[in-house]
Amino acid sequence: MGGVSKKPISNVEKRMKKEMEAQQKKASGKKTSKTGSEVISKNIVISNEMIKRVQDEIKKEKIITPYELATKSNITISVAKRILKELNSQGLIKESFKNRRTAVYMAA
Numbered sequence: 001m002g003g004v005s006k007k008p009i010s011n012v013e014k015r016m017k018k019e020m021e022a023q024q025k026k027a028s029g030k031k032t033s034k035t036g037s038e039v040i041s042k043n044i045v046i047s048n049e050m051i052k053r054v055q056d057e058i059k060k061e062k063i064i065t066p067y068e069l070a071t072k073s074n075i076t077i078s079v080a081k082r083i084l085k086e087l088n089s090q091g092l093i094k095e096s097f098k099n100r101r102t103a104v105y106m107a108a
Contacts, residue, residue, distance in 0.1 A: 044079055046086070054083050058093060064105050 050073075057072050058064050070080040084105055087093045097104040 044076075046079065046083055050075070051083060051087070054080075054087070055092065058087075058105075058107050062106065063096065064093070064107075065102060067102070 066080040070077045
């Protein structure tokens with residue numbers, strides 16, 4: 001009977017604010033996650049310098065996990081996993097335990 005009611009001004013303002021923020025994000029070109037932190041590109045190149053730093057860290061420890069390496073070297077866990085897999089394939093370290101979630105490596 002009543003028909004469609006007008007939306008409150010506060011809702012219209014919120015919608016306009018969201019649209020402006022979306023336009024600014026597109027203009028800046030930087031991606032952000034749901035938490036608001038900036039997303040870093042996943043195409044990280046592993047340099048020889050980084051591998052040497054990791055080897056120094058491995059020499060100090062008896063066992064190493066991707067999490068420990070990531071926290072000590074200030075890199076992401078996915079990069080730490082790739083580095084450890086590479087070192088394992090080269091024979092510099094050996095994999096002592098692995099399940100679907102994580103792997104544990106030992107110095108060779």
